[in-house]
Amino acid sequence: MAKELKEMTKRADNYSQWYNDLVMKADLAEQSAVRGCMVIKPYGYAIWEKMQRTLDDMFKETGHVNAYFPLLIPKSFLSREAEHVEGFAKECAVVTHHRLKNDPNGSGVIVDPAAKLEEELIIRPTSETIIWNTYKNWIQSYRDLPLLVNQWANVMRWEMRTRLFLRTAEFLWQEGHTAHATREEAEEETRRMLDVYGTFAEQYMAMPVVKGVKSASERFAGALDTYTIEAMMQDGKALQAGTSHFLGQNFAKAFDVQFVNKNNELEYVWATSWGVSTRLMGALIMTHSDDNGLVLPPRLAPIQVVIVPIYKGPEQLAAIDERVASIVANLKAMGISVKYDNDDKRRPGFKFAEYELKGVPVRLVLGGRDLENGTIEVMRRDTLEKETMALDGIEDVVRNLLDDIQNNMLKKALDYRQSRTIEVDTYEEFKERIEEGGFILAHWDGTPETEARIKEETKATIRCLPLDGDMTPGVCMVTGKPSARRVLFARSY
Numbered sequence: 001m002a003k004e005l006k007e008m009t010k011r012a013d014n015y016s017q018w019y020n021d022l023v024m025k026a027d028l029a030e031q032s033a034v035r036g037c038m039v040i041k042p043y044g045y046a047i048w049e050k051m052q053r054t055l056d057d058m059f060k061e062t063g064h065v066n067a068y069f070p071l072l073i074p075k076s077f078l079s080r081e082a083e084h085v086e087g088f089a090k091e092c093a094v095v096t097h098h099r100l101k102n103d104p105n106g107s108g109v110i111v112d113p114a115a116k117l118e119e120e121l122i123i124r125p126t127s128e129t130i131i132w133n134t135y136k137n138w139i140q141s142y143r144d145l146p147l148l149v150n151q152w153a154n155v156m157r158w159e160m161r162t163r164l165f166l167r168t169a170e171f172l173w174q175e176g177h178t179a180h181a182t183r184e185e186a187e188e189e190t191r192r193m194l195d196v197y198g199t200f201a202e203q204y205m206a207m208p209v210v211k212g213v214k215s216a217s218e219r220f221a222g223a224l225d226t227y228t229i230e231a232m233m234q235d236g237k238a239l240q241a242g243t244s245h246f247l248g249q250n251f252a253k254a255f256d257v258q259f260v261n262k263n264n265e266l267e268y269v270w271a272t273s274w275g276v277s278t279r280l281m282g283a284l285i286m287t288h289s290d291d292n293g294l295v296l297p298p299r300l301a302p303i304q305v306v307i308v309p310i311y312k313g314p315e316q317l318a319a320i321d322e323r324v325a326s327i328v329a330n331l332k333a334m335g336i337s338v339k340y341d342n343d344d345k346r347r348p349g350f351k352f353a354e355y356e357l358k359g360v361p362v363r364l365v366l367g368g369r370d371l372e373n374g375t376i377e378v379m380r381r382d383t384l385e386k387e388t389m390a391l392d393g394i395e396d397v398v399r400n401l402l403d404d405i406q407n408n409m410l411k412k413a414l415d416y417r418q419s420r421t422i423e424v425d426t427y428e429e430f431k432e433r434i435e436e437g438g439f440i441l442a443h444w445d446g447t448p449e450t451e452a453r454i455k456e457e458t459k460a461t462i463r464c465l466p467l468d469g470d471m472t473p474g475v476c477m478v479t480g481k482p483s484a485r486r487v488l489f490a491r492s493y
Contacts, residue, residue, distance in 0.1 A: 010291050015235040016163075019286060023164045026294045026358050028281065036162045036169030043358060044281065046302035048172065051280055052152065054204055054299075055174065058196050064148040064176060069130050071154075072121040077129035080254040087221020088125045091157040093169075095121040123156040128222065128247070128273055131177045132255040139179060139269060141260045146189070147179040165282035166239075166493050173277035179269045181261065183248070186270035187225075190246040193274040194227040197242035205280070206297040206409035207231050207287045208417055209241060210439070210488060212464025217448045220273075224248040230463045230488065232417045233286040236437020238463045238490035241283050244274035282493070287413055288382075294359025295382055297409050298402040305331060305338040305398055306360045308351050310367035317342065320366055323391070327364075330395040336402065356381065361405050362398055366391075382409055423470075423486065427477045430489070434460045439490050441469065443483035445476035454478060454489070463488045 008025055009017040023029050028044030040048065056066070072095060078085045099115035102108075124130065131149075138144060156170045176193060180186040194211055201209045209229035219226035223245040231241045252258070252269040261267050288295040298304050307324055311317040324340050331338045339360075341351055348365070355363055365377040376394055379386045382405045389397060420438030424430045430442055444450060444462065455461050465487050476483045 008291070008293075011234065018291070019282075020164065022285060022289055022293060028285075028294075029164045031164070034169075036159055038164050038168050038170075040172075040278070043302065047284070047296070047300055048278060048281060050300045050302065051200075051204070052174075055196075055200055055276070056150075056152075058200060059150050059174075059176065062148075062192060062196060064150045064178075066151060067149050068151050068153070069127050069134065071124055073124055073127075073130045075120045075122055077133055078122055080129065081222050081250055083250070084128065084222035084254075088157070091125050091159070093123040093156050093158055095123065124153070125155055125157045126273075126275075127151065127153070127155075127175055128177065128251055129255075132251040132257060132271070135177075135179055135269070136255050136257045139257055139259050142181050142262055145179055145181045145259060145269070146185060148176075148189075149178065150174055150176040163282075163493075165278055165285070167279075171278045173275050175273060175275040178272045179252075179257070180272070181259065181267075181270070183270050186248075186272050187246055190225070190227060190244045190272045190274070193272070194229065194242075194244040197229050197244065197274075197276060200276075201229055201231065201241055201283075202410060204297065204299045205284055205287070206299075206406055206413060207241070207283060208410065208414040210464060210466050212466040212469070212488060214243075214464055215448075215451060215462045215487070217451055218462060220245045222247060222250050223273075224250070228464050230490075231283055231287060232413075232420065232439060232490070233283070233493070234416070235286070236420055236490075238439065238488075238492040239279070239283050239286070240463070240492065241280060242274075242276040245272060247271035247273060288409055289359065292384070293357035295409070296359035296361060298361045298406050301359065301361050302337065303339045303355075303358075303360050304336050304402060305362045305364060306351075306355045307338065307340045307364040307366065308348055308355075309340075309342050310348050310365060312368060316368040316371075319371060320368070323371060324366060327395060331398060334395065334399055336399065356384075362401055364394070364398070380405055382412075425474075425477060430454075430460075430477055431458055434458050434489070434491065437491065439463070439488055441466075441486040442477045442489055443474040443485075444487050445479050445481040445483055447479075447481075450476060450478050460489045460491050463490050463492065 008021045011018045027041050029038045029040050032039045097111045097115045099112040100109040101112040103110045152174050154172050159167050159169050162168050178189050198209055198211050201207045209231050211229055214226040214228055225246040227244045228240055229242045230238050233239055249268040251271050257269045258266045309320040328338050328340055361381050363379040370376050374391045375388050376391045378389050423441045470486045474483045
């Protein structure tokens, strides 16, 4: 394991390679035999499960229920909402046949030409169309509203350039799809779910985010407004960590979803959709991890505490085992996930390196001499600080330490973001400073032409119009035309 760590690329040398090395060496995921797809390994999936469980609870607290909709969407459905189909057309995988047969030449199987589908089916890139076709049957009256549904699913978008977790052809996500009687109610839902994502990012991932609304050219295909949470990674690039879309009545009109209101009049339904994906795994890694491996916030770590014994002979191990048993029981009673690693096939040094690489927040080491002295060694993963402490009452110490690590990780990430967020007023300065990475707040004249020019010349995009940003009017850094406010620019993943 120590050798593996030595072989891992340093962040300062090649950040992109460091990320790939870490995903692989920490046993999070690997490339699959299918181009552009990944295998999420058990440890990586355990982190995703904790994310999923937490988010699912938060959705249910806000009145949402889970359902499941088909993986395959009739091609004609995508044609009904023009912006939507245009936005996803280049990424769609298409099912054209329903049967294989043995190759008469004896070289395996071939597609049976007689099994061509009457209508091609699209593997879902997102589910608005199939869901709104379903909602037409579920919604007749105002009494059926609001409809607050979420699904946990896989989707496919035929990405040409992939990177584990950040951009893969198939990925896991949740997608909420809600229907409302009024515009106000739908807009309120859109903002509510953005706040849920923001809370999750900061309180569980320890990842500060900027909440804002996307520019017209960056919004979701078929939406009137797209709200986003944007996070800064350690290389100064932005990562869109979650989005919430106000869809207006676009999909309701496309699929003729109407309801009878309280005045006995027919109206089109108002809609939202919102989602986060396994991309959050990439965000988690790149926000906190270091050259020694993963650094996981305690609230999402599959193993929050690991205990490693150091002993000579079976008698000493038996004494340590006995003492550790009560520590494990007490920590579990506190709701803390703990692993006691007394596996004799691996040396302590190997174990230390492995758990450091996998980002376990707290490591306890108990040796024979510690047992005699009533002490135990405590190491925290976020700062790598080690301290010898009293064995009695160590459970309360660990509980408080986990809270401290969680808070410290958020503070560190927030301080880093603040140190790399600047305001600029001229385009020349913008072009210079964007090369350094980080977030730039600058004035923009609000036109898609200027936005496209900035993107083409600097590779920076408008990440969002921050909801709590500086609303002071000014002049566009590129054209000198009036600007309503500063917007957030960055290069991004």
